[in-house]
Amino acid sequence: MKAVQFHEVGGPEVLRYGDVEQQAPAAGQVRLRVAASAFNAADNGMRAGFLPIPVELPHVPGYDVSGTVDALGDGVGGVVDGGPGNGLAGGLAVGDAVVGFLPMERDGGAAEYVVVPAEAVVAAPHSIPLADAAALPSVSLTAWQALFDDGGLQAGQRVLIVGAGGVVGKYAVQLAVRAGVHVIATASPRSIDAVRAAGADQVIDHTRTDLLDALDGQVDVLLNLAPIEPEQFAAYVDAVRDGGVVVSTTAFMATPDDASRGVRAATVFVQPNRERLAQLVALVDAGELTVEVTRRIPLEELTALHAEASEGRISGKVVVLP
Ligand SMILES: NC(=O)c1ccc[n+]([C@@H]2O[C@H](COP(=O)([O-])OP(=O)(O)OC[C@H]3O[C@@H](n4cnc5c(N)ncnc54)[C@H](OP(=O)(O)O)[C@@H]3O)[C@@H](O)[C@H]2O)c1
Numbered sequence: 020m021k022a023v024q025f026h027e028v029g030g031p032e033v034l035r036y037g038d039v040e041q042q043a044p045a046a047g048q049v050r051l052r053v054a055a056s057a058f059n060a061a062d063n064g065m066r067a068g069f070l071p072i073p074v075e076l077p078h079v080p081g082y083d084v085s086g087t088v089d090a091l092g093d094g095v096g097g098v099v100d101g102g103p104g105n106g107l108a109g110g111l112a113v114g115d116a117v118v119g120f121l122p123m124e125r126d127g128g129a130a131e132y133v134v135v136p137a138e139a140v141v142a143a144p145h146s147i148p149l150a151d152a153a154a155l156p157s158v159s160l161t162a163w164q165a166l167f168d169d170g171g172l173q174a175g176q177r178v179l180i181v182g183a184g185g186v187v188g189k190y191a192v193q194l195a196v197r198a199g200v201h202v203i204a205t206a207s208p209r210s211i212d213a214v215r216a217a218g219a220d221q222v223i224d225h226t227r228t229d230l231l232d233a234l235d236g237q238v239d240v241l242l243n244l245a246p247i248e249p250e251q252f253a254a255y256v257d258a259v260r261d262g263g264v265v266v267s268t269t270a271f272m273a274t275p276d277d278a279s280r281g282v283r284a285a286t287v288f289v290q291p292n293r294e295r296l297a298q299l300v301a302l303v304d305a306g307e308l309t310v311e312v313t314r315r316i317p318l319e320e321l322t323a324l325h326a327e328a329s330e331g332r333i334s335g336k337v338v339v340l341p
Contacts, residue, residue, distance in 0.1 A: 020041045020130060020131040021131050021318060021341060023035065023036050023129040024037075024077045024078065025078055026077045028068030031329055033066065036318065036322065043092075043134070044090050044091060044134050045092050046092050046095075047092055047095060049091055049092060049134070050090040051086035051128070051135060052087045052089040052132055053131060053341050054149040054340075055150035055338040055340050056083060056084045057081070057154050057156075058336075058339060060333075061123070062325070063329060066080060067329070072124055073124050075124055079128070079133065080127050081133075082121045083128070083153050083158075084118070084121055084128030084153055084156075085116070085119075085128075085149050085151075085153040086117065086133070095137045096110050096111060111137055117142060118141060118152045118296070120160060121136075122136065128339075131318075141296050141300060142300065144300045146304045152310065153339075154186075154311065158186050159190045159308070160290070160292060160299070164287055166191055166194060166266075169287055170239075170242060170285065172198065172240050173200075177200070178241075179240070179241045179255075179258055180195070180202060180204045181230075181255065183210070183217075183219060184205075186311070186336050188206075188214070189217045189309075192214060193218055194302075194308070196218035196219070196220075202218065203221045205245075207226045230255065230258070231255070237258055238258055238260065241256070241263070241264075242266045242267070242268075243255070243268070244267075245269070246269060253275040261281055262280070264283055264285060266286075268289075312338050315337075316338075316340070318340065320339075324337060
């Protein structure tokens, strides 16, 4: 089968597109015929050796994946519980359309086929193309975890989302609004309309307005998704009420707190959560969560995409089609 693989960490040139032996699923695993994998900044970081993730070499990138179950390992069909929440009544069967956030250290979906733990996948949304569904798993889970698990947000509270115009940000705005949270979001001119469309109650153009001046009172949670300067991030803590929370996905810098006012800091490290992913899929199918794909590229172009990401930010979500 065709795959993109790297045998050593390094620049984008370590990626090789070529033939790789197709694996059979072991007990507890299934093989997927990949519809698409999604590109994440962390794919670039893992390939470059920047992230503290013990990647098994050689490695196929692309931990967000969608596809069709093509072969079952021992015990999978009957063992995978079809109980409430996992989105797959009766367990997995050949031909099921699924989506998953795969273990990051193991092979991903930048290939024609990938063998995955059965518990890593749930039924794919049926209201969007299967390939586009690869854009959902880890980023929507990040947004959920940041808002509700790490931030503890509840209906009636206020959140300030910095960097709401990005991929995680638009999921976060939609999920927070849906949960009855008042959302104040920052966006630059190119993203203002999209953040408003996602449902933000107030959008502040951080390129033209001082954020702290524009706020009409404090918030319960500040969620930072943007590569802002640490000094600026520390200054934004003033926007959080006493006893509130500062949450950040930008794990490359420390998340500031203010212990004197009981404001705590939480840094997000996204975790797989099958039940939550099934809930997110259900929201997509209910029309309550929009999955945005900015570009669809063939697998052969993944090396060029990594090169582009190494030079600067990739805008929006790119899915990679084998
Ligand atoms: N820790 C984890 O588990 C985890 C998981 C997923 C993602 N992440 C990280 O979380 C961050 C957000 O992810 P993403 O996929 O949403 O990234 P993204 O699509 O690049 O979005 C980041 C947004 O930040 C905004 N921004 C850039 N510079 C800014 C500045 N100086 N001030 C204010 N806003 C600024 C941009 O908004 P405009 O469009 O308005 O200009 C951009 O859309 C990334 O660093 C990503 O690597 C971490």
